[in-house]
Amino acid sequence: MAKSTTKKLSALSPLSAITLGLLSSGLAYAQESEEAKKAELEHIEVNPMHAYRSTATKSSLRPIDSPVSINVIDQELLQLRQADSVNKALRYVSGVTTESRPTITIFDQFTIRGFTTYQTFYDGLPLLSNNSWNLYPQVDAFATESLEILKGPASSLYGLVPPGGLVNQVAKYPKDDQETLIRAGVGSDGLFELGLDTTGALSEDADYRLVMLGRQRDGFQDTTETERYTIAPSVTIDINKATELTVSAYYQDDPDMVPSTSLPGLGSLYEATFDKLDASTYAGDENWNSFSREVLMLGYKLNHQINDDWSILQKLRYTDAEALQKNTYHTVLPDDNNMLPRSAYLTDEEIDGFTVDTQLAGLITTDTISHNLLFGVDHQSSDSKVAYRDTLGVNTPALNLADINNDLFDVDSLPLDFYQEDHNIEIEQTGFYIQNEMQIDSFTLLLNGRFDQFKSKDVVKNIYNTLAYGSTTDIDQNEFSGRVAAMYTFDTGWRAYTNYSESFEPEAGVDSLTGEAFKPTTAEQIEIGAKYQTRDGSTSFTGAYFVVTKENMVVNTPDFAQRTQTGEVESKGVELELNTNITNSLSIQANATFLDMEVTENELDLALVGKTPVWVAEESASIWASYLFENALDGLMLGAGIRYVGETQADKYNSDQVPSYTLVDAVIAYDIPKYDLKLTGSVSNLGNKEYIGSCFDTNNCWYGAQRRVEVGIEKRF
Template sequence: MLSTGSQLSLLAPTTRNLLTLAITAALPSTVLADGQSGTQATNQVQKDIVIIAETYRNTGTKSSLEPEETPQGISVIDQEKLNLRGVSSINEAMRYTPGVNTELRGGSVVRMDQFTIRGFQNAQNFYDGLPLLFNDWNLQPQIDAAAIEQIEIFKGPTSVLYGAMPPGGMVNIIAKQPNHDETGSISASIGSNNLRQTTIDKTGSIAGREDLSYTFTGLARQKDSQAVTAEEERYLIAGSVDWQLTDQTLLNFNLYTQKDPAAGIYNTVPAAGSVFSNPNGELPTTSFAGDANWNVYDRDVTLLGYKLSHAFNDNWTFLHNARVMDADALQKNTYHSGSFAADNRTLNRRAYLTDESSKGFTVDNQLSGRVQLGNIEHNVLAGIDFQRLKSNIKYEDAATATIDLFAPDHHQINPGMTLTNTVYSSDFDIERKQVGIYLQDQIRLGNWVVIAGGRYDDYKSTEKGRKYNAAVNNNIEQTNFSGRIGALYNFDNGLAPFISYSESFEPVGGSDRNGKVFKPATSHQWETGIKFAPLGSDTNFTLSAFRIMKENVLTRDPSGGALDQIQAGEVRSQGIEFEISSDLSDQLSVDFTATVLDMEFTKDNKGLQGKTPVWVPENKATLWTNYQLSNAMRLGTGIRYVGKTQLDAANTRKVPGYTLVDLAMNLDLGAYNSSLQGSSFNLSVNNLFDKRNVSCFDANNCWFGADRTIEATLKYEF
């Protein structure tokens, strides 16, 4: 996790050198082959640690340190919450997470996970600690909720453990893990938009052997999109096998393969008629500005990996985590160029096609150990990771028929049309490499937990080929050091105040008009707060205040031409987050979150100084309650409020906020009839009152939020 001790004198360059020396990396003894955790901290009473797998390590520290003891904001969404709420995507899963604004492109755009964390956009998810390599075009690997054990959101700069990343935070998706317990389930779902879905899960030993266990998930889903004429379709197989080679060595093989023959739409509608008034009336939330004959998104993604965990002794362990990716996506789509014509109903459009392929490799090597020096316990982590992405992008773009959005004809384009020799024609290759070396020391002294860490990254990127009908040969070669330090004090009553400092970086390509190559954009965060997780209690909360500064942002060169840029921009994000989970009684549990966020450009030469970026709500609050009516029935109710956002970068107008209500019900059918033992029924309703809501990038590009959706699932466990 990010971290800094107390108010150390602002980590300037000199302090960075001290921080480098202070690093010796942390990981409490990893889980040993016999399934028990390592020795507990000296003079510290700890809660039992819930072990997900021997190859699992906490997102914020790459250790087994509990989120309640980590001096930084972390939110965890477990499988129980995912199942009860009936979520199918990362965006849906994080609707009730503080500091996160999801579904930036509305309810019909499901092909990518797009959200902001503490105001900063992030499309780079991680899966079991390794990045899901994204080419920044249209080919983003997506992990379906059916294959997920839990989701961990690590708030603030994360480069100290993961390299180049946006400063708001990251999402790490934890896969379902093998288990020797023989369990299985099959479920069938139906619902709104003609939803039909079947899921199967199975875990257990292989051939009754104690050294081999597995997990398997399969899913098939078809449904209509919220937008008229569009459809969504997905098929996936995911699973992994644990092979206990020796008492000290575990080998895991894992696979995730997914095919999406259809994935809804990616089009927008203007603000006039969606957010604001239009002389022709109000656009329906099912509006589609595209064409049914030219709306294709066909994606195939395969992830194949392995993990090797070896315990040298009770104190030292090694984890090797590697994965290859093979992915491709074909897209046919349209976009409108500009706002409505003078009649306030007709849009000029262009048709485009992208054909993308990506091959990637990622590996992370972690050596961790525990060293006891007197009363001080050091949990040391040293690691080196590497990632490489090779991607080819072909793009064509041409003018096509206009559309009357208030009386649309969605069948104007010839599906066999070819797009060639256009002004935006592109065929180029991207190659990116990142090598990172990191160190961390997690120190325990009495009730104190201190984390200090640092990382050096070497990042390279090239673009070669033809881009927008012009030859392109862009190169980025940048290095960066990122650090963090933090401290937390555990009072005996469960209170744990903390303070931390952390850094991150993002590569920036190009140069200024004098040929000076740009530096990476860098960010740093101060965060302080208090966590509360008393022993023997089901209550825990986190209250934190943070301030993130991002420097070296590209902005216009006031002394140069219209396209000349300099690194004089700066963005500030500051706010307060609150998250509490509590069992108020044996029957009633409550989860409440609140976020207040203030974000703006603090330096800029393009007229953005003092402006707030789009997709950043002024405030957000959520409440979810679970009520156990009986041993057989549980009811869940959710309320989520998302505040106003800016319509565009210039902050000319605001998009209204909204409040949505969700419901969930779970019935254990076996409690009503013994012949139905193992059967359950789950009903989830999102946006119960069908509240209209919209998000916007600017006045010409807005998206409708998800309408009311109902999903009913019948599940049998065996």
């Protein structure tokens, strides 16, 4: 690499998958002999390789029947809301605060139950990163079949994950029936988009799928741009009646993305002598600030049915990715000055590695209990290189906020060699896990545990103003994570559940008070909840109360002279969600979140105790309504949503708050079945409200996303 509305079969429950398979087989082979039909039906019945596998359990247990909090945004809902990114798809999910920095595009950033994450999973495997810096591969929403959001600690199945939970993007895989979708879109900020999604049979035993996308658009901030080209081919081969292999590739070139360049609080969060800055104000320079990324992923998924009750699934993915960022940051803006001091820096990053997950699943039944057993081992290994260069403000032009000029940098004259860091990072993680999903009449009991071995080595070479030095940081940590969950299902459709779960994250460094190497940061959750679903599935409700405690956090004195591992944060709250079809035409989805998060222990900075971390909205709510017209306007759909995000903190000491905001989104779609056409349109932030999305501190803030309009046309063949 150069530096620089149809659901697939596997997204259904096992019963639905088999039913759909039977129906499609009957239609496709209506002229075949009865013997051929019977053989095909038997193959589907005894081969549940396409059965739904939930992110919550890595089994076929449906989300509604899982004793944990999990949301599923399927392809139909993604299309309904015309969400073209993970961040946009998460806007109407309880417990999630998305788009904390909505004007950037280099990664998807969101909080789940108050805990920040940048990493997503793709088809059950983590998108490789080195857990720091800026190289986070993104899978475009157009190449995604569905999203599953698992809330709460999940290390007992997935190893290293933040305590809030994880988002898993389910890949688009080949289907038997021939389908082709071509999409074109245009919109505000110079949007131009073309997409192709085609699938079908290559032969009697092989199916294919090809997803391609090209998109160009100006960024929200002046002089910024985004550009993306994606190609994702895959082939599924039935090796025999019991074995299926899917080989896939994913290549994405992002020549232009928008890096995270903040604005000072003066002029954005606060009034200033130079008046309020426009929402499109950019603190970077068009000659310098940029981000480019290339990602290549090659993988396979092998599923073998040993017999009617036991199967083996193995998923492997190799990743080769690179990213080059050129960016700026600023120091404190004097109250009586318009000039914003800036430093220029770059990060040149690359990562090469693989991740693999092997699962043995089986069913053992007795007269009273069924045991769905899962034994698994996963492993990831990666090598990263990072080159960091920084002017530290030397000979770096300041920005006049009273007269914005984004054309000041002479790139050749920037002293980027003033400060240098070169990192070589090696990471290895191996996890062994086991799960027993027990069913006793209407009672479900879930027990699982996992042991992880995590090793990393970071060799750093530094140069500061010609002075050379270096260091090596090693992490060698082991951790056990467990989960116990139970649910009782009543005849009325109500379900009551509770769970206890754990997670961990590795920590580098040495305790300055004890001299001992840091241990992993850990978290535990206690959750109780209720779920309800009508027999026809037209109405569902979920409610959960949870307490998540993150312990062994590394804390430091304000001057960073001392560091120790005695910090603790507690997040507790309530999540409510309602999905209902009021009529055959009108559907409503509503949710609300009430969160109380605070630092409970920090012996080196007592001023933080009792304070709420930044980027955490303690109240949020949304409602979305869709109406499908009939008769004269048959095929027309209108949808609209209102989302409210409460106050967040302006800094870690809670010296001020970022105001709450309420936004309105709307979509329209018109199906023309006669021509297999669909016309679409969407508007986000319909009122073009100007608001602050978030602040890291009172000197670093980001405006919220401004209004955007998109129209598109889709043709199916």
